[in-house]
Amino acid sequence: MSDPMRIRALVAGDKATVRVLMGHEMETGQRKDSAGKTIPAWFIQEVTARHNGKPVLSAEWGPAVSKNPFLQFTVKSAKAGDKIAVTWKDNKGETRTDEATVA
Amino acid sequence: MLNRRDVLSRSGQLAALMAGAGLLPAQAQAAWNAAAFEIKTMAELAKALGASAPVESKDVVVTGPDIAENGAVVPVGVSTTLTGVKKLMLLVEKNPSVLAASFDVNDAVDASFTTRVKMGQSSNVMAVALMNDNRMLFSQKEVKVTLGGCGG
Numbered sequence: 001m002s003d004p005m006r007i008r009a010l011v012a013g014d015k016a017t018v019r020v021l022m023g024h025e026m027e028t029g030q031r032k033d034s035a036g037k038t039i040p041a042w043f044i045q046e047v048t049a050r051h052n053g054k055p056v057l058s059a060e061w062g063p064a065v066s067k068n069p070f071l072q073f074t075v076k077s078a079k080a081g082d083k084i085a086v087t088w089k090d091n092k093g094e095t096r097t098d099e100a101t102v103a
Numbered sequence: 104m105l106n107r108r109d110v111l112s113r114s115g116q117l118a119a120l121m122a123g124a125g126l127l128p129a130q131a132q133a134a135w136n137a138a139a140f141e142i143k144t145m146a147e148l149a150k151a152l153g154a155s156a157p158v159e160s161k162d163v164v165v166t167g168p169d170i171a172e173n174g175a176v177v178p179v180g181v182s183t184t185l186t187g188v189k190k191l192m193l194l195v196e197k198n199p200s201v202l203a204a205s206f207d208v209n210d211a212v213d214a215s216f217t218t219r220v221k222m223g224q225s226s227n228v229m230a231v232a233l234m235n236d237n238r239m240l241f242s243q244k245e246v247k248v249t250l251g252g253c254g255g
Contacts, residue, residue, distance in 0.1 A: 015213065026221075028199075028221070030199060045135040046135055051211065054211070055211075056209070056211035056212050057206070057207070057211075057212050058206075058207045059204060059205060059206045059207065059216070060135055060136060060139075060140075060204070060205045061203070061204045061205075062140040062200060062202055062203055062204065063140075063200075064195060064198050064200070064202075064203035064204075064220050064221050064222075065203060065204055065218060065219065065220055065221070066175060066176045066177070066218075066219040066220055066221050067175065067176075069218060069219065070178075070217075070218055070219045071216070071217070071218050072180075072216065072217040072218070073206075073212055073213070073215070073216050073217075074212060074213035074215060075211060075212055075213075076210070076211055076212065076213065077211075091135075
């Protein structure tokens with residue numbers, strides 16, 4: 001199982017700044033292990049976010065995004081108590097969703 | 104008493120219910136654009152996305168450090184004040200594949216995204232905006248990657 005994401009969503013005016021820290025290896029498929037064998041690629045490909053159930057963000061990532069990825073974005077017309085859910089899906093088909101409340 | 108007709112209509116209702124609740128796999132979403140993440144240069148990326156040749160623009164902003172001590176974690180951001188933007192992308196010129204991340208822009212989020220990328224070596228980082236009319240605007244910034252502790 002993958003680690004839970006850490007999501008913080010803070011209101012600033014009528015917007016909410018969302019910061020997400022995901023737990024993922026983000027292996028590029030370019031590195032070799034000590035035996036000289038290529039480590040297979042394993043990285044997050046798709047990231048989506050929902051604001052009170054409504055899709056607000058969709059992103060496509062390549063293996064160049066750092067290990068344990070960080071993402072910051074701003075949701076418009078959000079207020080305290082709203083729910084922000086973030087989902088990622090990696091190239092092995094594994095997926096994870098976590099939710100946070102806007103504060 | 105349950106007869107065949109009841110069972111059939113109920114299982115139909117159940118399937119509808121499950122689909123509504125998102126229990127059944129949704130229709131395959133737009134597949135991850137594998138081809139775009141193998142492209143080596145920005146010009147080829149523009150071609151692959153059906154956009155015109157990239158033009159430098161002050162309205163697209165790339166943020167990042169002048170010097171990154173650790174190439175594995177380089178904080179970079181892309182933002183724009185333009186309207187009519189379809190996608191914002193982050194590119195690292197000298198990485199094995201140039202495209203690092205691509206964000207869809209819509210009315211619900213600000214056209215500003217920050218993340219962290221890996222950089223194999225000192226290189227230009229490009230922020231690219233793909234417009235609704237398929238123009239491609241970009242700005243770039245050089246980020247020096249210092250390996251080891253001795254920043255130079």
